[in-house]
Amino acid sequence: MSSTSYTYLLITSRSGSLIYHLSLSPPSSSPALTTNDYLRIGSTLHSLKAITSQCSPVPGDGGMRTVDFGEGRMRVMQTETGMMFVLAARGGGAHDQTMAHCLTDIYAAWADWVVKNPFWEVDMPARGSRFGEEVKAICQRH
Amino acid sequence: MLQAGTGRSTSSHPLDRPLSRRPGEVSLAAFTLLFSELVQLHQVRSSSVPEFEAALCDAGRQVGSRALQVHWIREGKKTRETRILGILQFLSSTIWPGLFNKKADSLERGVSSKSEYMIHDANPLPTVFCEVPRSLGGMNPNAFVSGIIQGVLETAGFGCDVTAHRADEGGSGTRTVFLVNFHDDVVERDEMLEG
Numbered sequence: 001m002s003s004t005s006y007t008y009l010l011i012t013s014r015s016g017s018l019i020y021h022l023s024l025s026p027p028s029s030s031p032a033l034t035t036n037d038y039l040r041i042g043s044t045l046h047s048l049k050a051i052t053s054q055c056s057p058v059p060g061d062g063g064m065r066t067v068d069f070g071e072g073r074m075r076v077m078q079t080e081t082g083m084m085f086v087l088a089a090r091g092g093g094a095h096d097q098t099m100a101h102c103l104t105d106i107y108a109a110w111a112d113w114v115v116k117n118p119f120w121e122v123d124m125p126a127r128g129s130r131f132g133e134e135v136k137a138i139c140q141r142h
Numbered sequence: 143m144l145q146a147g148t149g150r151s152t153s154s155h156p157l158d159r160p161l162s163r164r165p166g167e168v169s170l171a172a173f174t175l176l177f178s179e180l181v182q183l184h185q186v187r188s189s190s191v192p193e194f195e196a197a198l199c200d201a202g203r204q205v206g207s208r209a210l211q212v213h214w215i216r217e218g219k220k221t222r223e224t225r226i227l228g229i230l231q232f233l234s235s236t237i238w239p240g241l242f243n244k245k246a247d248s249l250e251r252g253v254s255s256k257s258e259y260m261i262h263d264a265n266p267l268p269t270v271f272c273e274v275p276r277s278l279g280g281m282n283p284n285a286f287v288s289g290i291i292q293g294v295l296e297t298a299g300f301g302c303d304v305t306a307h308r309a310d311e312g313g314s315g316t317r318t319v320f321l322v323n324f325h326d327d328v329v330e331r332d333e334m335l336e337g
Contacts, residue, residue: 116174116271118181118283128273 004098005029006139007072007088009106010038013123014082016046020114020126024139025090045086049078066096075099079107102142109134174271181272181283191278195285199304202289205241207297209290213237222299226259226324226332229298234261237294242267256333257324261291262309265316282306284318291320301325 011020021038033041045064053063067074072090077100079085085103113131114120120128180201188194213236223229234246244267252258269283284306292304302324309317324332 112171113271113273116171116178117273118178118185119273119275119278127275130273 004089004093004095004139004142005091006102007090008033008038009135010042010045010086010088011110011126012042012046012084012086015123016043017123018042018125019083019123020131022132022135024136042086045076046084049076049084073099075103077103077107085110098142102138105138105142106135109138170267170270173268177268177286178271180286191281194281198283198285199289199292202286202291203293203296204289206290206293206295208293209237209241210294210297213240216240224299224335226300226328229295229300230259230261230322233291233294238263241290252321255323257326257329259322259324261320261322263287263318263320266318270316282308282318284320287318288320291322295322295324300328302328 006024008024009020009022010018013019018039021033021035021042023033049063051063053061056063062078065076067076069090071092072088073094073096074086074088075096077085077087085106087099087103087106089099109131113128113134114126117128120126181198184194184197184201188197213232217236223232230249234249238244238246247262247264250260250262252260266284266287268286272283274281274283288304288306292302295302295304302322304323305321307319307321308315309319
């Protein structure tokens with residue numbers, strides 16, 4: 001049983017457009033985000049990732065990876081192909097390393113259930129439900 | 143084969159070596175990415191769902207034809223199978239594991255018709271990652287597997303038509319039934335051999 005309370009998962013393409021979003025918490029506990037909200041958050045985080053990689057104190061760094069909200073955390077993972085995975089969680093149990101591992105597993109699930117689906121086009125929004133089920137199962141394990 | 147003067151045997155020609163009993167394994171990821179490209183190619187070329195499924199079925203038939211020959215020789219069989227049940231059992235318990243690493247879930251005979259048989263598979267391997275969008279309606283990429291079955295049976299001398307049907311209610315799950323409808327002359331021949 002997971003000790004972390006995940007809130008949402010968001011995936012953007014190379015260009016910053018939203019290709020996937022999933023709410024991971026029951027609707028009663030946190031305010032529901034609409035698709036427009038996810039779109040705005042996605043494109044903002046995409047720009048922030050690019051800006052922070054330029055102003056980072058470490059030269060050649062990838063940019064923003066973790067955002068600490070005190071009682072919550074957001075972990076960002078950018079892939080070699082330029083996609084960005086954003087996982088948000090709340091509560092004291094949201095550890096950075098746990099979320100990083102969770103994101104790696106989610107990326108592996110993406111490589112299976114979305115990339116290998118012949119009916120998904122690269123950089124287009126992913127609509128399959130199977131990937132969503134896998135993400136929920138992965139979050140349960142972490 | 144000994145070569146004079148060297149005292150050592152030369153290695154046999156590749157064509158003289160026996161066909162390996164252990165088939166090579168292919169990574170599922172590699173296959174499904176290739177299959178994904180095949181599906182996309184036919185999606186672009188076809189102008190209707192039946193045409194799309196027929197194209198995948200044709201691709202499968204070529205696989206089935208070769209699969210039958212390879213597995214038949216590997217089993218060391220020297221004579222042809224002449225009975226419907228015999229060839230279907232070979233398909234579900236030898237060819238299916240050879241291709242998909244598992245036996246077909248079950249094989250049944252149609253209740254209403256003498257020419258109908260059903261092969262069940264809870265999650266056919268080639269289409270395990272396929273999720274058909276609603277815009278394509280009832281399109282079933284398992285037409286490829288239907289083609290494999292048809293290729294096997296036709297090459298063995300049992301003319302038939304094979305179609306794939308979703309067995310789950312709502313049509314969203316992966317349980318599939320492959321309906322094999324043998325041609326009349328095949329059914330007649332099988333009845334004669336029984337008698």
